[in-house]
Amino acid sequence: MKLSAYKIFRYLRIWWLQIRCGLMQRMAYPYNFYLMVVGVFVQMVLSIAFIDIIFKFVDNISGWTKEGAMMILASYMILEGLMWATCSFISGIQRNVRMGTMDMIITRPIDTQFLVSVWRADPEDWMRPFTALIIFGININGLGVWGASLFFNICFYFIMLFFGFLILYSITLFIKTVAFWVIEGSALWSLGDTVSKLSQYPTDIFFHKSVKMFFSIIIPVTFMTTIPVKILINGPKFSLMFYSFLLVLIFFIASRKFFHFGLKNYKSASS
Amino acid sequence: MKKYWFIFINSIQTSFAYRFNVFATLFAELVSLAVFAYLWVSIYRQGQTLGDYSLNNLILYYVLTKFIILTIKYYEVGRNVGEAIREGDINTFLVMPLSFQGEFFFNYLGNVFYRSFVYLLIFIFLFSLTPLNFDIHYLVVLKMFLGLAMAVLINFQFFYMVGVSTFYFGFVIGFNFIMQGITAFFAGAIIPVDLFPTWLQVINNLLPFKFITYFPVAIALNKIDGQELYFQFLVGFCWLIILFFVNQLIFKNGVKKYEAIGI
Numbered sequence: 169m170k171l172s173a174y175k176i177f178r179y180l181r182i183w184w185l186q187i188r189c190g191l192m193q194r195m196a197y198p199y200n201f202y203l204m205v206v207g208v209f210v211q212m213v214l215s216i217a218f219i220d221i222i223f224k225f226v227d228n229i230s231g232w233t234k235e236g237a238m239m240i241l242a243s244y245m246i247l248e249g250l251m252w253a254t255c256s257f258i259s260g261i262q263r264n265v266r267m268g269t270m271d272m273i274i275t276r277p278i279d280t281q282f283l284v285s286v287w288r289a290d291p292e293d294w295m296r297p298f299t300a301l302i303i304f305g306i307n308i309n310g311l312g313v314w315g316a317s318l319f320f321n322i323c324f325y326f327i328m329l330f331f332g333f334l335i336l337y338s339i340t341l342f343i344k345t346v347a348f349w350v351i352e353g354s355a356l357w358s359l360g361d362t363v364s365k366l367s368q369y370p371t372d373i374f375f376h377k378s379v380k381m382f383f384s385i386i387i388p389v390t391f392m393t394t395i396p397v398k399i400l401i402n403g404p405k406f407s408l409m410f411y412s413f414l415l416v417l418i419f420f421i422a423s424r425k426f427f428h429f430g431l432k433n434y435k436s437a438s439s
Numbered sequence: 440m441k442k443y444w445f446i447f448i449n450s451i452q453t454s455f456a457y458r459f460n461v462f463a464t465l466f467a468e469l470v471s472l473a474v475f476a477y478l479w480v481s482i483y484r485q486g487q488t489l490g491d492y493s494l495n496n497l498i499l500y501y502v503l504t505k506f507i508i509l510t511i512k513y514y515e516v517g518r519n520v521g522e523a524i525r526e527g528d529i530n531t532f533l534v535m536p537l538s539f540q541g542e543f544f545f546n547y548l549g550n551v552f553y554r555s556f557v558y559l560l561i562f563i564f565l566f567s568l569t570p571l572n573f574d575i576h577y578l579v580v581l582k583m584f585l586g587l588a589m590a591v592l593i594n595f596q597f598f599y600m601v602g603v604s605t606f607y608f609g610f611v612i613g614f615n616f617i618m619q620g621i622t623a624f625f626a627g628a629i630i631p632v633d634l635f636p637t638w639l640q641v642i643n644n645l646l647p648f649k650f651i652t653y654f655p656v657a658i659a660l661n662k663i664d665g666q667e668l669y670f671q672f673l674v675g676f677c678w679l680i681i682l683f684f685v686n687q688l689i690f691k692n693g694v695k696k697y698e699a700i701g702i
Contacts, residue, residue, distance in 0.1 A: 203613025211620045218629050224636070226487040229478070292613075355463035362467040366474055373474075373481040 182278065183286045187254075190289040204292035212245060212299040215368065230372035235310030236397060237370065242300040242307070243393035244368035247333055249296025251340065253289055257360050258340050260287025262347035271436050281341070281427050311401050324409070325400035331412045332367075332392035338419035339363050339387060341427055348430035367392040388415050442537060443545040450549025461557055468505055469565070475501045490634045495572050496660055497631075502571070503656045504628055506562050507587070510555045511594050511651070513622050516547050517615040520602025525610060530699050540599060540686065547595055575659060582668065586655030589675045594651045596682035597622070603686060606693025627653030633662070647678040 194201040219241055223234040232240070251257050261284050264270040273287070274280050313321055340360045347356055366383070371390040374380045383389045391412045399405065454461070476498050483494040492500065520543055523529050532539040566573070575583075601618050605611045623629055625648035632643055632653045643649055654671060657663045663671060 197610040199608055200610040200613040203608075203617060205613075207613055207616035207620060210617055214620055214624045214629065217624070221630050221634055221636070222482075222489070225489045225634070226482055226485075228485070230481045230485075350459045355460035355467070358464045358467035362470050365471060369474065369478055373477045375477070375481055375484070379477075 179278075179282060182283075183254075186286040187289045187291070190256075191291045194291055201292060204290075205295050208292050208295040209299060212296060215241060215245070216303065230370055230375075232370045232372065233310070235307040236401065238303055238307045239311070239397045239400065240370055240393050241368055242303040243329055243332070243396055244364070245296045245300035245303070246329060247336055247367065247392060248364050249293050249298075249300065250333055251336060251364065252293030252296070253291060255285045255337070256288040256290050257357065257364075258285050258337075258344045259357070260284035261344040262354070262356055263288070265347045265434065268436060270434055274431065274434070280431060281424060285337075285341075313401060317403060321400050321403055324404040325396050328391075328396035328399055328409065328412060329393075331416050332396055334416045335388055335412075335419055336364060336367075336392055338416075338423040341423040345423075345427045345430040348433045363387060363389065367394075370394050370397075388419075391415055443541055446542055446545040447549045447552070450546045451553045454550055454553035461554065465509065465558065465561060468509055472501055472505045490631070492631070492634075499571055499573055500631055500656055500660060502562070502566065503659055504652055506558055507590060507652050507655060508623075508628055509558050510551055511591055512550075512554075513594060513598065513626075513651070514615055514619040515550070515598070516543060516595055517598035517601035517611065517618065519543060519546075520599055521605040521611040521615060524603065524605040524693075524697070527699065529697070533694070533699070539690070543599065543602075544595060548591075551591055579659065579661065583655050583659045585672070586650075586658045589672070589679070590651050590655050592679055593647055593675065593682065594622075596679060596686060597647060597651070600682060600686050600689060603689050603693055606689070606696055622648050622651060625649065626651040627656070633657075647675075647682070650675040650678060 194204070216238070219234070219237050222229070223237070227233075229237055260273075261270075264273055264284065264287070270284075273283050276283060308318075340363070343356055343359045343363070350356075366387075366389045371380065371383050371394045374383060380390075384391070395408055395412065399408070479489070479494060479497050479501075482489070483497075489497060523539075523543075529539060532542060598615070598618070601611060601615050604614060608614060625632070625643050625646055627649060632640065632649050635643060650671075654663070654675065658668065
């Protein structure tokens with residue numbers, strides 16, 4: 169795919185317009201929007217309370233201290249927040265397939281995967297990364313990393329978190345593409361949500377080697393939050409970073425191919 | 440009553456039409472249940488414990504909780520009632536000899552009946568494959584089902600209240616979303632309510648949420664029995680009556696404000 173600077177700018181502009189449209193749609197019912205923001209915040213607070221209550225009874229979870237576990241939770245909030253706020257967990261696929269409006273999307277002179285991805289964005293979910301950054305700020309001192317090494321670790325952490333975002337996006341695309349076959353697939357949301365939620369706990373809790381391997385290779389949840397936080401605490405490990413990059417490439421290309429395969433099966437019949 | 444019976448049956452038939460959703464949701468919830476199980480096992484393997492829960496009982500707690508969550512689905516009523524008012528579908532009910540609440544109640548009951556039947560069979564099958572130990576007397580099963588019935592009724596009344604508040608807010612997805620999160624937490628779906636700090640338990644005892652999930656599960660695990668059980672049933676019943684009358688009031692005043700335009 170040959171992308172010129174103009175093309176990239178055009179795509180960014182469309183994305184920006186979609187985000188603005190999302191905000192305008194939400195602001196049509198301002199009270200509802202504010203309640204949604206509060207709702208997201210409440211959800212985040214309850215997740216923090218969950219970890220907090222567990223640590224009232226225990227010292228660590230599979231070797232993770234409270235600060236470390238909170239960092240993983242914060243990373244999960246950032247990933248989930250970005251997935252909602254930028255592409256709404258790619259809900260554009262199932263919605264348009266079910267309503268029969270996918271025709272209008274595939275006939276537009278723009279990449280279909282891009283358009284269904286940015287079709288909806290939920291602005292209230294920016295509250296998630298915002299809350300996450302607060303947790304990040306509160307717990308960073310408890311990690312025992314200081315000075316320049318902390319600065320570099322944070323940089324590598326965000327790079328790894330970006331890789332984690334791309335992995336989560338690709339897995340979600342895999343799941344949501346199934347909508348081309350099942351049409352009324354509202355439960356696909358649950359599946360995508362489950363994958364995302366898996367990343368809110370340290371994957372070291374999976375003490376069976378086979379399960380650990382499964383969540384490192386088949387559904388690489390480990391690389392979404394646990395590894396980035398490990399890099400934040402222990403510093404960069406380039407073999408892990410390279411492996412993470414490799415996973416991003418494989419998952420992104422494979423999910424895109426699967427999406428186009430699903431698109432070929434689209435029968436343009438709403439339910 | 441016959442008309443509501445047909446609503447109930449129709450609801451079950453509609454549920455059968457979307458089997459993929461039922462099984463996909465089940466799969467997703469089982470994965471999340473497995474993650475919880477791993478979390479607790481990893482903690483107990485290190486010799487740590489959570490309150491007075493044994494590992495077996497803690498996992499059992501989450502299995503039963505998951506069954507209830509899947510069956511009663513907190514948010515469903517609020518969303519459906521809210522949309523019916525917002526999109527103007529309620530107009531039909533205002534001119535028909537059919538109760539608006541009755542329609543949604545029997546529709547919800549049909550969904551609950553279908554889901555409880557399907558999930559119960561699957562849960563029993565999967566449970567038989569695990570090493571979990573669940574000794575339960577048939578009388579406790581009976582009490583648990585009464586607790587479950589109360590959970591279904593209170594959940595319906597509570598989220599019906601969220602739904603009919605559309606008359607005032609215009610759009611209640613946000614409100615429903617907040618209440619869903621709060622309900623899940625205070626009902627004990629995320630962590631057992633008896634593990635909350637004392638001050639939070641005191642607050643929670645003044646709210647109806649624990650009856651939606653924790654109460655039937657606590658009965659099954661023999662955490663509530665004797666006089667305390669009857670007292671809690673009485674409190675739950677009071678909540679049911681209060682919510683019912685509050686809903687009547689909200690609906691009655693809401694209809695007066697309603698402009699029948701499909702907001």
